[in-house]
Amino acid sequence: MLKHMIGAALALGVSAGAAWADWAPSGPIKLWIGFGAGGETDTLGRLIGKEMSDATGWTVVVENKPGGGGIAMFTQLATVPADGQTIGMGVSMPVLVNLTVRADQVPFTLDSFDYLASVASAQLAIVARKDAPFDDLAGLLDHAASSDGALVGFDAKPQELLLNVLNKDGGALRPVSMKSSAELVQNLLGGHLDAAFNAGTHIPYLDSGELKMIASANAGRHSYAPDTPTVREQGYDIYVDPVFYIAAPAGLGDDVQSVLSDALLAAMNADTVRDAIQNALHTEPSGDGPEATRAMMDDGMKNVATLFGK
Amino acid sequence: MMARLSGLAVAGFGVLLLAWLIPVHTETVGYGWLRPQTLPRACAVALLVLGLALTIWPGPAGEPGPEVAPGRLAFVVVVVCAGIWAMSRFGFLPVAPVLAALLVLICGERRWAWIALGVGLAPVLSWLVVDVLLNRSLP
Amino acid sequence: MPDLATILAGFGDAFTLLNLAYVLFGVVIGQFVGAVPGIGPVMAMAIAIPFTFALDPLVAISFLVGINKGGLFGGAIPSILINTPGTPDAAATALDGHPLAASGKPGKATRMALYASVTGDTFSDLVLIFLSAPIAILALRMGPVEVCALMLFAFSILAGLIGPSLLRGLVAAVLGVLCATVGLDPEHGTPRFYFGWFELYDGPSLVAVAIGMLAVAEILRRMAAVTRDSQPGAIRVQGDGDDRLSLAEYLSCRFVMLRGAVIGTILGAVPGLGSTAAAYMSYAATRQGDDGGVPFGKGNIKGIAATESANSAVVGANLIPLLGIGIPGSISAALLISAFKIHGIQPGPLLFENQARLIYGLFGAMLMANLTNLIVGQASLRLWVFAIRAPTSVIFPSALVFCIVGVYLSTGGMFGVALMFIAALVSLAMSACGFPVIVFIIAFFLGEGFERSLSQTLVILNGSSGALLGHPIALVLLAMAIGLAIWLGRGGRGQPG
Structure with missing residues (x-):
């Protein structure tokens, strides 16, 4: 009990704002x-847990719950009590895709959770070999039309759907499903693909000049390639924004939600976590709190519905 | 006889796949070269054909399995199954030593020192290293 | 090629006392987790990575490399001593290792495994150090069509493992492939056979299935087999002093180990095939050259030398695509990449340019780890040979608890444990009916990659079989696959095992 009171005291100590309510966890928080x-x-989540623990004095236990890109974890998270003791970190895309395509099989909805914070969005690019005879999406489509179609590698469903949108006027892009960014880069370099999606493995190859970036597939441009326009800027109103975010079962209550959210956002702004986000996702922490994260998910639902033509 | 029955079981599994598992537990996609059902269906047909072939020509006995008394094996399996269920229900720390103790006893061990070691070693060591030292959770 | 000063500085960084301490620590952990059934070096690395965030990059990587290399030998120990592989890669080592140990020579069997493991490992490390750049460029030529052909080549080694009944072997292989289709399909990403368990979206965990079928099934069987009256240790050590490995015996295996190391290095340089397949391929090739000595499957040291040199060579070679082109060749190599990344080091084309000193430091650490493995291994094999003098009634229940803990940790929940238990039951049923379990496992390991590369191949060839002519490497591999299947099939069914 004393430990928890000290923890609560510390929590109050680090937060100057009056937003901190009386709530403090009554035992270890499971992340x-x-x-x-x-x-x-995994390392990123563990660092967030550690920073949160260091700053607040709470005990944070990090557990891995793999399966379906986070669907297995969120399924379980939706069933635990909404006492603020259990929170989960996942990525938006698999959740949004499964809620769009097979909502009847997924035992939760967006409303099953209270959203706490966004971590960052993964930077998704479309890249090609340096010597490819095109520099943008229009050029890629022309190249595909003038040859036997262009092979474009992807490693997640929404990327394939984005290609379908590009193909809507009879384009000849042929999607090739692969397992990872690393496999995609290997096949690009080996000349087995004409272009490919990539989430970071490509960046050193941009520096070495072996690959070039054709477009950012996110809603915005990438910090390391500010001159490469997005797919949207190139005339197709579509994007893929996989956002890592943290949520809890719905029904936390406003005070619990804001205490947890503030603690998480503070942890993400710590130097070690900023570094880890930069190293793992090649971007800055998003800094989005509960409302902005929920809005991101709602917008994402609409966008994914567009991707699936629903 | 056993061999023919196992062939029949394999063929039956092939039929089960084709008639129920594949239609109900895969999604239909209307385009692409390799559909979600393509490989499972090929496997199911292969199982059906190979199973029927085995039923007709059981042939050589195959790899001889190690000799085990089926009754004892079934008993051990039931105990372990119950142990795993109890672990998911009540947690590792209370259940693992009990499960270990039961198994040591089933193996016929009656010397106290060895029973104590069997109960203590794996459960306690795992708990100390995983939970206390590494701060990872156990069941 | 960086200048000599950088290379020397890199090696200098590696050969410090701190680094040695971490390598030693890693090897000790690796040998221990490898030797305990159910817990493997991959899981130990995954758990260790977040802790290494606080360490200097070279020290962190050296530590992880130590765990990986220690685990490779460690896995062979229980495989030999109690016929229960500590890691799937060591399953083939049990074929001759356990009979030799059971005949009263556990020291000879484990020493052979240790020396063959270190030999194979050192061979592939040297290939990595001197030839990684050109080999990585060759590996780039392997596109989906070539990988698909390579998968078929790997499937053909199954012909050597099928045993006396061709039909039963084929059934086991088909079941393995079918099991690999559980989860999201590779072309469209739709879920298959998941029955509401989202844990199955990524397919059944390889670790849970392999541990269940190989280790837990054997543990259950052994627990059912011991009776009240007899409580022997698992192995009785023979008293006639022939429990050591002579230099002549080691040298008699030199060609076997060289072949194993070459097979392991080639398979390791190409992502996706894995060390379990390498070990069996090397074993099957060695068994073909039966020299009339101790029959294979009855405790021939060449059988141990073949499997351990091959599975250990895979690990060094897995780093060839990693360092050459930034592509992981295996799960443990992927873990090393994430360790690089969290330290802000991007694997890729500029790695040798920007981080030459670190890479040569890593090479130094790898060689140091091999030597450490050899020295620590001497002590640990004595320890384990001593430990299995405990009654089987204690060994097998303890091993089962460790399997539960290990699979729980690596799959992140009781779902994996349940899957492991089901896999054990399937394994018991299969072997009771004479279906070869190992054929199932290897087909299961290869199945996912096979379906994926087949789907990619069909898209790339666009349905035109004529387009295959544009892929000569694939054609050669296909021809080799057919040849190998015939060669192994002829010898493999001649004798049981």
Whole structure:
């Protein structure tokens, strides 16, 4: 009990604002990560947990719950009590896609959760070899039309759907499904693909001049390539924005939600976590709190519905 | 006889796949070269054909399995199954030592020192390393 | 090629006391987790990575490399001593290792495994150090069509493992591929056979299935087999002093180990095939050259030398695509990439340019880890040979608890444990009916990659079989696959096992 009071006192100490209510966790907080152990997102989640623990004095236990890009974790999260003791970190796209395509099979909705914070959005690019005879999407489509179609590699469903949107006027892009950004880069370099989506593995190859970036597939441009326009800027009103975010079961109550959210946002602004986000996702922390994260998910639903033509 | 029955079981599984598992538990996609059902269906047909072939020509007995008394094996399996269920229900720390103790006893061990070691070693060591030292959670 | 000063500075960084301490620590952990059934070096690395965030990059990577290399040998220990592989890669080592140990020579068997493991590992490390750049460029030529052909080539090694009944072997292989189709399909990303369990979206966990079928099934069987009257240790050590490995015996295996190391290095340089397949491929090739000594499957040291040199060589070679082109060759290599990344080091084309000193430091650490593995291994094999003098009634229940803990940790929940238990039951049923379990496992390991590369191949060829002529490497591999299947099939069914 004493430990918790000290924890609460510390929590009050670090927060100057009056937004901090009386709430403090009554035991260890479980931070579930929707991915397996050992990856960059696992390390990122563990660092957020550690920073949060250091700053507030709470005990934070990080657990891996892999499966379906976070669907397995959120399924379980929706069933635990909304007492603020269990929160989960996942990525938006698999959730949005499954809620759009097979809502009847997914045992939760967007309303099953209270949203706490966004971590960052993964930077998704469309890249090609340096010697490819095109520099933008229009050029890629022309190249595809003038040859036997262009092979474009992707590693997640929404990317394939984005290609379908590009193809809507009889384009000849042929999607090739691969497993990871690394496999996509390997096949680009080996000349087995004409272009490919990529979420970061491509960046050193931009520096070395072996690859060039054709478009940003996100809603905005990428910080490392400010001159490359987005797919939207190139005339197709579509984007893919996989955002890492943290949520809790719905029904937390405003005070609990704001205490947790503030603690998470403070942890994400710590130097070690900023570095880890930069290293893992090649971008800055998003800084979005509960409302903005919920809005991001609602907008994402509309966007994914467009992708699936619904 | 066993061999023919196992062939029949394999063929039956092939039929089950084709008639129920594949239609109900995969999604239909209207385009593409390799549909979600393509490979499972190929496997199901192969199982059906191979199973029927086995029923007709059981042939050589295959790899001889190690000799085990089926009754004892079934008993061990039931105990372990119950243990795993209890672990998901009540947690690792209370259940693992009990499960270990039961298994040590089933193996016929009656010397106290060894029973104590069997109960203590794996459950307690795991708990100390995983939970206390590494701060990772156990069931 | 960086200048000599950078290379020397890199090696200098590696050979410090701090680094040595971490390599030693890693090897000790690796050998331990490898030797305990159910817990493997991959899981130990995954758990260790977040802790290494606070360390200097070279120290962190050296530590992880130590765990990986230690685990490679560690996995062979229980495989040999109690016929229960500590890691899937070591399953093939049990074929000759366990009979040799059971005949009273556990020291000889484990020493052979240790020396073959370190030999294979050192061979592939040297290939990595001197030839990684040109090999990585060759590996780039392997597109989806070539990988698909390579998968078929790997499937053909199954012909050597099918055993006396061709039909039963084929059934096991088809079941393995079918099991690999559970989860999201590779072309469209739709879920298959998941029955409401989202954990199955990514397919059944390889670790849970392999541990269940290989280790847990054997543990259940052994627990059912011990009776009240007899409580022997798992192995009785023979008293006649022939429990060591002579230099002549080691040298008699030199060609076997060289072949194993070459097979492991080639398979390791190409992502996706894995060390379990390499070990079996090397074993199958070695068994073809039966020299009339101890029969294979009855405790021939060449059987141990073949599998351990091959599976250990895979690990060094897995780093060839990693360092050459930034592509991980295996799960443990992917974990190393994430360790690089969280330290802000991007694997890729500029790695040798920007981080030459670090890479040569890594090479130094790898060689140091091999030596450490050899020295620590001497002590740990004595320890384990001593430990299995405990009654089987204690060993097997403890091993089962460790399997539960290990699979729980690596799959992140009780779902994985349940899957492991089901896999064990399937394995028991299969072996009771004479279906070869190992054929199932290898087909299952290869199945997902096969379906994916087949889908990619069909898109790329656009349905035109004539387009295959544009892929000569694939054609050669296909021809080799057919040849190998015939060669292995002829010898493989001649004798049981």
